[in-house]
Amino acid sequence: MRDKNYACGVRFWHPEWLQKYATTKWFLGIYGLLGTVQAMSYMYFIVTLTTIERRFHMPSQTTGIVLSGNEISQILLSLILSYVGGQRNRPLWIAWGMVFCGLSCFILALPHLLYGLGDDAFHLTKEYFDIVGTKAHVILGNSTAIIPKKAEDRGLCKATVDEEECENIVKIVPLLLIFLSQFILGIGNTLYYSLGQTYLDDNTKKKNTPLMLAYAMALRMIGPIFGFFLGYVALNMFIDPSKTPLIDRNDPRWLGAWWFGWILLGTAMLMFSGLIALFPKRLPKDKAMLYDSHQPRTLLAEESKNLNGDLEIDTRSPPKDDLPKLKDLPKALGRLLKNRLIIFNNFAAIFYILGASGYMTFMARYMEVQFHRSSQSATIVVGPLTIGAMLTGLLLSGWVISKKRPSASKVLFWNVIVACVYMCGQFSYMFFYCGDTRTMMQNGVFNLTSTCNRDCHCDKATYSPVCHEPTGRTFFSPCHAGCQSWNKAENTYSDCTCALPEYSNLPTTPPSFAQIGTIHQEIKTFAPGSKQTTPKFFNPSVKPTSSTPASSFFDTLTAGACLEGCTWAFYGFTMLSLLVHWVGSSGRIGNVLVNYRAVSPEDKSFAQGLTLMMLSLFAMIPGPIIFGRVIDTTCLVWNYQCGKRGDCQLYDQEVFRYSMNGLSLVLTGLGAIFDVLVWFHGRNLDLYGEADEARLKEMEEKNNSDNTRKLPIS
Incomplete structure (x- = not known):
């Protein structure tokens, strides 16, 4: 009878064909x-x-x-x-x-x-567009369409502040x-x-x-x-x-x-x-x-008694005394x-x-x-x-x-x-x-609020970087770039007031060591949505002029951060x-x-x-x-x-x-x-x-010696 301890299968099912595995x-x-x-x-x-x-x-x-x-x-x-x-x-x-x-x-x-x-992902789908409309306009190819609030502006500059839904x-x-x-x-x-x-x-x-x-x-x-x-x-x-x-x-x-x-x-x-x-x-x-x-x-x-011939397996079940007992666990743990x-x-x-x-x-x-x-x-x-x-x-x-x-x-x-x-x-x-990309900065820090985006209500805009390729500057979001339109076909943003030449001259050098601690602390304590809309370390020094040519007032940005080689x-x-x-x-x-x-x-x-x-x-x-x-x-x-x-x-x-x-x-x-x-x-x-191995070899030699002595003398 086959011992279940050595047989493939479960409970009462141990077919012969399974044993070769x-x-x-x-x-x-x-x-x-x-x-x-x-x-x-x-x-x-x-x-x-x-x-x-x-x-x-x-x-x-x-x-x-x-x-x-x-x-x-x-x-x-x-x-x-x-x-x-x-x-x-x-x-x-x-x-x-x-x-x-x-x-x-x-x-x-x-x-x-x-x-x-x-909700965040749903607001970025066509199905949401089929349900809700918005006043924001997006350029779709050669036509202008109305699309839903969240997907539409994709963080565009807005004249009004949306109510935050918390429920x-x-x-x-x-x-x-x-x-x-x-x-x-x-x-x-x-x-x-x-x-x-x-x-x-x-x-x-x-x-x-x-x-x-x-x-x-x-x-x-x-x-x-x-x-x-x-x-x-x-x-x-x-x-x-x-x-x-x-x-x-x-x-x-x-x-x-x-x-x-x-x-x-x-x-x-x-x-x-x-x-x-x-x-x-x-x-x-x-x-x-x-x-x-x-x-x-x-x-x-x-x-070990069967080492001379084919290995014979003892079919006895292990005694219950050999099974582990929880009372012995502390002793084993101590060892x-x-x-x-x-x-x-x-x-x-x-x-x-x-x-x-x-x-x-x-x-x-x-x-x-x-x-x-x-x-x-x-x-x-x-x-x-x-x-x-x-x-x-x-x-x-x-x-x-x-x-x-x-x-x-x-x-x-x-x-x-x-x-x-x-x-x-x-x-x-x-x-x-990869070095951090050049951004619209003042003293090396993201210009979260500037003259060019002051009326865009970007407090709740999430990080969606956009790139101004001619200057290699990255903006925190289309809203912070002052963008008012999005071309879905090309995935680009236009009417971006912060991309004006007047604003391209803002310093982009990293802050000095003396400034780093203060600047980092200011950014970390600046909570979007608070009454403080401008971090106090930022002091816009460049303002748009009335002499700016109309042709240069609009500029185009692409989605994603500007990547350095x-x-x-x-x-x-x-x-x-x-x-x-x-x-x-x-x-x-x-x-x-x-x-x-x-x-x-x-x-x-x-x-x-x-x-x-x-x-x-x-x-x-x-x-x-x-x-x-x-x-x-x-x-x-x-x-x-x-x-x-x-x-x-x-x-x-x-x-x-x-x-x-x-x-x-x-x-x-x-x-x-x-x-x-x-x-x-x-x-x-x-x-x-x-x-x-040495112990096993010694046992084999001992068993062979014992069996030799038991052989009858002819």
Whole structure:
């Protein structure tokens, strides 16, 4: 009779044709594909995050708090789930974890299904035009048409102030739904990470573990490439595909279909969870894989008696006494907390993740601010190239460690070198950027209110930059440029009074160091919609003259900021990122092996659970919140609605760059210190199970000797 512990299937269904798939390679394939889909969901969330923020008016600090739901569930449940699930049917528990991940994806799509595209986006559609008219005129080709209030003027100069509508602003419920989805996702992530890789390690020859882990991580690493692509496709669709937008994808007010990918990802996770649930509790083993940390010692002893012939598997169910008990959890936790190597390795990972959390969470915004590229166009270039570099570094390191078997001292010292490369890269990032475009400025600051737009009522105009190509000047919005007409066919603005030659002579030089603090403080405290319509540091010195020729009174501006030729900076940043991530990925296998080999076999899965809890508590939760707060302090112009501050519309590029990269550099440096401690204390670690192999060989020789003595003498 076949033992269910070693048979593919579920409950009472274990067909014979399914048993050939009970191999490490098949588990690796399914587990890796699950990781691919899971990584897709993570990167898809990062790519669409700025769209979600603009849709629901979320500041960066709030985003960090909402994202902490994932880590909160890991803090609360990772120890229990990894301790109890670690010695039960791990594939089945992983499958349930993926069900939770799929459910979280569907919950993430709920805010759109409940609240739709929102008023801001709806006011930019043809359907709104069919309902509401306006007095503003827009040039459509060779004709003039009346279009709706929000889409029409696209922030044009208006003689009257529109009343602000506040009753339809939705914030709390979508945030709660996003937080709930992240909380449920954390349960699935805990089961996937803490149980999956240890199951692989227990069913693989120890010398092959690095390569198997590299394959699993590589399959997971492919996920972000597809996540980038899915995000690119989704964000290029209008947030409501059933509506016809009156703006194009390059307009700063464009909102993509951020919700679309979650339905596809949730469905894929549910499908793969059913496949991984079919794997047995333990895979049939060969002689070199008898030392399974999750196999009761009584079974190991029984199997060891059969080394002379074909391996016979004991079909007895594990005794109940061998199953984990919650009352033993504190004792197991105490063993791990006293393990200096595990603690040092975990703190090294904590500071690395803290240092990288700004890039992981806010990379799309970093590219927008530093290189003036949309999140779609930037990530579709940087993302796949970076992932490709990480893949090659990961696979190469896994192959080298498996085949060449470098000493633990060499593997761990390489991680110290990796940390130094990371720090050099983060320092160098500070020097790659596209210079801020010349704007209608006074002392280097946006001229939010001037004589030329004084009667345009631009207090509530959102950041929609327009470019005056002849002078290379960028205006905050068409309203601030004094534009009164929009040509939809060419997406240009005309009748722009602030583009007059009289105003082109305003100074555009940056402020002096003595002025910077005052100027920044003035902009940050200037709330659109307040009675103070002109920041006090601005004092218009140029006024239009009556002698201005009529032919020069009107000028044309194009949508979007004036971009300087700085392609070299963007691609230089990309190439440097490739190098840093290629080297960095080569150290991941060594970190994982330390966690596996520095503990007793029965604590392996539990050690992974402890690692997840520590990373969540000290890195994943505070990281996005800290960087979100730092990024918010670099904001120059906030979007206010009904007196409440929402998302940031304009950042101080230089302060943003130095603050984010400088903080990352310091945190990575702390991680490097702990890597040195790991190298010092773990340089004699047995990474490849050589002690187990020697022990197994000794048992074989002993059994052969005993059997020889039992042979009858002829």
